[in-house]
Every structure is written in structure tokens, then in C-alpha cells.
Amino acid sequence: MEEENSFQFGVEIELLLGSRKKTHPNWKSLAKDLSKRLVKAGIANHINDSNDKSADNYREWSIVQEVTIPSQPGKNLWGLELVSPVYHIQSYWAADLTTIFNTLHSSFNLVASPHCSTHVHISGHPLPLDASALAALAKCALYYEPALDLLVPAGRRNSTAYWCQSNRASPALRPLNSLGDCLSLIDVAEATGSIRPVVEAMNLFPAASAYGRAHGKHKDFIRGKVYKWDFTGMLASSGSTSRGTVEFRQPSGSLSAEEAAAWVTLAAAFVAGAMAVGPNLGGDIGVQGASPEELWALLASGGEMLGWESLGGVEGLFERAG
Structure with a gap:
């Protein structure tokens, strides 16, 4: 596909999970454990404590607390969201997903929850x-x-x-x-x-x-x-330029x-x-x-x-x- 007609995307993966071997007192402790394991697997990432939406946070994977997923401390389960960097649609993004989920399944318990979802942001590239x-x-x-x-x-x-x-x-x-x-x-x-x-x-x-x-x-x-489709990312906010994304919010976890x-x-x-x-x-x-x-x-x-x-x-x- 010609570049002027191409797309970029980002994906947000909400998870309810807990460590197989460690008991974590809070989501931040779990996030640190996950972050280290992802780095060891070759996935650059950081913990985004404040869920900052600035461009710097989309240069690599980030780990964010997801408050809409009820955590279950008594079961050592915590809600969080993995937020991807911006990928070109023709890049090898699927390989990163495979590495991430291999890491998750090797060290953590992933629990199905109706509170979890998968959000996909799409933007035009190079023009919105x-x-x-x-x-x-x-x-x-x-x-x-x-x-x-x-x-x-x-x-x-x-x-x-x-x-x-x-x-x-x-x-x-x-x-x-x-x-x-x-x-x-x-x-x-x-x-x-x-x-x-x-x-x-x-x-x-x-x-x-x-x-x-x-x-x-x-x-x-x-x-x-x-809404199932969120178009508000196309609008500029706080005096900044528009992110230029449309978000498909309907997919399940x-x-x-x-x-x-x-x-x-x-x-x-x-x-x-x-x-x-x-x-x-x-x-x-x-x-x-x-x-x-x-x-x-x-x-x-x-x-x-x-x-x-x-x-x-x-x-x-x-x-x-x-």
C-alpha cells in the first residue's frame, strides 16, 4: 500500500492478572515485576504511574493502572493495562504481541473478566x-x-x-x-x-x-x-495538535x-x-x-x-x- 494511504495503530490491552510465584501487596509491585520480565524478554517498557498521554509515553510499551477492573487483593489479582507504542501497520507488531503474551503466561495467571477489553487506535499515516x-x-x-x-x-x-x-x-x-x-x-x-x-x-x-x-x-x-467508536482523538485539546486517532473500543479482553x-x-x-x-x-x-x-x-x-x-x-x- 502506498505510504500516503497507510495507517498507524496502537493497542491497549486490559488484564486482570497475578504472579504465579509472588504475592504482591499492590498493583505497582506487580507492575514492577511485569516490567522487569518484559525487559528481559526484549520488550522495552516503562510504568506510567499517572497515565500520562504525552507522545513520549508511546515510544515503547507502558504499564498503566486500570481502575475500571476491580482488583482482588485477596486472590493476588490486580487490574492493569498494557499500552503499546505507535506501530506502523506494516511493521512486525504481531511478534511483539507473541513475546508479551509468552511472558505473561510463563509467570502470571491471566483471569478472564467482563471488565477487561481491548482498544485499538487507528490513525492515518503520514497524514491524518x-x-x-x-x-x-x-x-x-x-x-x-x-x-x-x-x-x-x-x-x-x-x-x-x-x-x-x-x-x-x-x-x-x-x-x-x-x-x-x-x-x-x-x-x-x-x-x-x-x-x-x-x-x-x-x-x-x-x-x-x-x-x-x-x-x-x-x-x-x-x-x-x-461509545464503541471514539472519534474524539481527532480533535486538538489543551492547545496541542490533534493525536489524529480513532479508537475502536468494542473488543473484549x-x-x-x-x-x-x-x-x-x-x-x-x-x-x-x-x-x-x-x-x-x-x-x-x-x-x-x-x-x-x-x-x-x-x-x-x-x-x-x-x-x-x-x-x-x-x-x-x-x-x-x-
């Missing part, structure tokens, strides 16, 4: 996605939502999980009667030539919500971390390198495929969403655009979905 590309992805996120839902556990479908609600719950989209109306709204947002209206369509949050009332909001506001790699592959192929398919999705669409077969065709097209010979573990996600 523009309003047209972002709108194409937004329309595909809405159209292919029913098929994507089938690939994740029931607790991460529709709006059953607070941290990965349907983007159609956004106050901008919720009042609309049909999927076609939602796609038409995205077209209107794209026509402004600005990224912000597209982000607002996908990621507004109600001022009347408990969070909005607690924070003194008087009108609906942008908040992406509660990963207990193996194969699972984590499958979610990365799916997200990247989806974004690549959306660049071609999204512009052709319009308000005249007469169905409620794509079938699994249509989703597979989109992913296969995206993988081909990325120069991949196969979609690896993504096929397994479809097989488990039946």
Missing part, C-alpha cells in the same frame, strides 16, 4: 484522516454495527455495556428514525469540511445524564470513551497474542475498507444494517488494500460467532 475519510468510517461504523456485534460477547453489544455503547445513542443520532437518516446526517456533517461536526454526530453525550449533571453540563457535550492480534487486524482492515465503501453509503439505504457476509467482504477488501495475504485470527472470530 480528513473530514471525508472520517465520515466514511463513521457511516461504516453505523452500517456494519449489527455484524460487528456478533463478533463480541453479549455484554459488549448494543448498549448493554456502559463503556461501549452504540454510537446511535449519541443525542445527535438517537432521535432519528432510521439508519438511512443517520447516514444522511453524517453526509451533512461531512459537507461542512470540518472534522468536528462528524465527531459531534458520533460522540455527543447527554447533558441530562448522571455524568453530565455531576459535571455541571448545560448542553450535550463531546465524550467518546463511552484478550488472553492470548492471537486474540489481541485478531482485534488489531479487524480494526485496521475495517478502517481501510471503510475508506472505499463508506462514501457510497447514503440515506437511501433501505435496511437496518450489514450482514456478516457483507462485513467479511469489507474486511477482505481492507486487508487487500493493506497488502495482507490473509486476515489471520479474524476468521476465528467469525467462526465462534457462528
Whole structure:
């Protein structure tokens, strides 16, 4: 794939784990143990105590405390998140995932938890996605939502999980009667030539919500971390330049390198495929969403655009979905 049409990504892997041989009094003790073992395995990393989002923290893997995962000190289990550096989509990132999970499984107990998830950030490289590309992805996120839902556990479908609600719950989209109306709204947002209206369509949050009332909001506001697709990373904040990422937040937790790699592959192929398919999705669409077969065709097209010979573990996600 030509460089101007390429992508970079980062992955965040939430884990509930404990040492096989040591009892740790807190998550920081566990994090230090894990950090040393990863370094020994050849994975450069550091502990990011404050969950600082500055660029320096994305030059190597980092270990962050994850407060949304209830730790279980009595069982020597602690919640944390492994945050990757920025990878080019054509790099040998899968080998790093294999090394990391080999290290985890050799020295730690990984426990499945509904509180764990895997988040994938995608950005254009070397140029960020523009309003047209972002709108194409937004329309595909809405159209292919029913098929994507089938690939994740029931607790991460529709709006059953607070941290990965349907983007159609956004106050901008919720009042609309049909999927076609939602796609038409995205077209209107794209026509402004600005990224912000597209982000607002996908990621507004109600001022009347408990969070909005607690924070003194008087009108609906942008908040992406509660939706399946978070576009807010495309916006500049605190006077800095935009990170230029879109985050796919719906995947469940990963207990193996194969699972984590499958979610990365799916997200990247989806974004690549959306660049071609999204512009052709319009308000005249007469169905409620794509079938699994249509989703597979989109992913296969995206993988081909990325120069991949196969979609690896993504096929397994479809097989488990039946």
C-alpha cells in the first residue's frame, strides 16, 4: 500500500492478572515485576504511574493502572493495562504481541473478566484522516454495527455495556428514525469540511445524564470513551495538535497474542475498507444494517488494500460467532 494511504495503530490491552510465584501487596509491585520480565524478554517498557498521554509515553510499551477492573487483593489479582507504542501497520507488531503474551503466561495467571477489553487506535499515516475519510468510517461504523456485534460477547453489544455503547445513542443520532437518516446526517456533517461536526454526530453525550449533571453540563457535550467508536482523538485539546486517532473500543479482553492480534487486524482492515465503501453509503439505504457476509467482504477488501495475504485470527472470530 502506498505510504500516503497507510495507517498507524496502537493497542491497549486490559488484564486482570497475578504472579504465579509472588504475592504482591499492590498493583505497582506487580507492575514492577511485569516490567522487569518484559525487559528481559526484549520488550522495552516503562510504568506510567499517572497515565500520562504525552507522545513520549508511546515510544515503547507502558504499564498503566486500570481502575475500571476491580482488583482482588485477596486472590493476588490486580487490574492493569498494557499500552503499546505507535506501530506502523506494516511493521512486525504481531511478534511483539507473541513475546508479551509468552511472558505473561510463563509467570502470571491471566483471569478472564467482563471488565477487561481491548482498544485499538487507528490513525492515518503520514497524514491524518480528513473530514471525508472520517465520515466514511463513521457511516461504516453505523452500517456494519449489527455484524460487528456478533463478533463480541453479549455484554459488549448494543448498549448493554456502559463503556461501549452504540454510537446511535449519541443525542445527535438517537432521535432519528432510521439508519438511512443517520447516514444522511453524517453526509451533512461531512459537507461542512470540518472534522468536528462528524465527531459531534458520533460522540455527543447527554447533558441530562448522571455524568453530565455531576459535571455541571448545560448542553450535550463531546465524550467518546463511552461509545464503541471514539472519534474524539481527532480533535486538538489543551492547545496541542490533534493525536489524529480513532479508537475502536468494542473488543473484549484478550488472553492470548492471537486474540489481541485478531482485534488489531479487524480494526485496521475495517478502517481501510471503510475508506472505499463508506462514501457510497447514503440515506437511501433501505435496511437496518450489514450482514456478516457483507462485513467479511469489507474486511477482505481492507486487508487487500493493506497488502495482507490473509486476515489471520479474524476468521476465528467469525467462526465462534457462528
